[in-house]
């Protein structure tokens with residue numbers, strides 16, 4: 001058995017008039033994430049962690065944000081395409097641990113929904129997926145509500 | 159053998175008139191960490207990494223910060239309870255690598271003390287625990303001394 | 317087979333009149349990184365991740381920044397010395413996944429060069445090394461261009 005680890009991080013600015021989509025789940029909130037695609041910071045960090053573990057570069061290379069194909073794109077497309085590349089290389093996801101950093105909204109009730117959705121998108125048992133949430137403790141760009149971030153580690157095996 | 163990885167992160171604001179406790183060790187300093195419990199950012203990040211690796215959610219779910227039971231609580235309680243949950247699932251900690259981000263105080267002399275204490279709390283050899291420290295390089299909320307943060311990765315096996 | 321994981325993080329301030337060296341590669345830019353050594357944030361984060369995984373402390377302990385030997389030092393010295401310590405303990409690097417956080421310069425074209433250089437320095441196939449880049453999305457000390465950071469995870473086996 002071979003193993004690989006990967007780390008993904010993504011930050012997006014929060015503004016009024018944009019949807020807030022995290023892990024493929026739409027979360028009702030006055031503000032949402034700015035980006036070329038749907039700006040799903042959690043799926044972007046996860047995609048980057050998967051690409052990184054498999055030695056496949058990063059999301060910016062795979063899905064350039066100046067490519068009109070990805071304007072307003074559903075980030076599940078990025079995850080799906082990445083999972084196909086991993087499958088072609090016979091990599092399987094062992095587990096995923098994610099942190100969402102957001103001063104607002106409160107994500108307590110949403111973590112389980114996001115986790116279930118990730119499990120579905122990755123065709124993995126929920127036990128192998130974990131979603132945590134942290135506020136910014138009122139400091140820095142997360143704490144001031146200027147942005148939201150996600151950080152993800154993954155373990156692969158084949 | 160099965161493996162799992164986990165990632166924990168915690169930030170707490172630094173203010174005068176609070177104790178500074180890191181990894182269960184009291185560190186003499188003019189300022190300390192704000193929080194509902196003893197605000198031990200390192201034990202919180204470690205607990206979150208362990209919960210995350212085992213697919214058990216996060217510290218906010220397990221030990222809500224609006225629960226009066228945890229007001230002023232010794233964070234070793236959170237770690238102990240988490241280790242018991244892991245043991246029930248037959249997970250063993252392989253190794254822990256931690257980073258403490260603090261502009262002040264200088265933690266150079268404290269890293270070894272904290273490491274030894276974590277090894278004791280986790281009943282692991284010191285070789286399997288590592289504690290690093292970084293300043294904030296004078297930038298951001300860490301660099302301005304507004305807050306202190308900790309980040310931890312863990313590897314589990316069973 | 318035994319496994320260990322490690323996490324490294326490094327931040328350096330960006331100023332005019334300093335070279336920008338990342339992963340041992342000189343990158344032409346108006347500004348560069350402040351530090352006692354050559355301030356190669358990526359090699360520092362990588363060295364810290366390797367030391368952390370092997371339970372060998374951190375780069376500040378191994379190569380103190382008040383030691384005149386390391387003034388202006390080429391950070392490849394730190395990496396080489398660390399790899400020798402790992403080899404003596406029979407640890408082999410399985411894979412490395414790195415993120416460089418920089419608002420500027422654009423690192424798109426440099427990621428492959430840095431990756432190839434890291435593979436050479438570590439005597440590993442490029443497949444086992446991954447280098448990602450992220451901007452700071454215009455927020456925080458990275459987004460304002462005050463600093464550049466790197467974060468690295470490593471997996472070791474023996």
Ligand SMILES: [Mg+2]
Pocket residue numbers: 010011012035039040041044
């Ligand atoms: Mg993104």
Ligand SMILES: [Mg+2]
Pocket residue numbers: 168169170193197198199202
């Ligand atoms: Mg906390």
Ligand SMILES: [Mg+2]
Pocket residue numbers: 326327328351355356357360
């Ligand atoms: Mg450094």
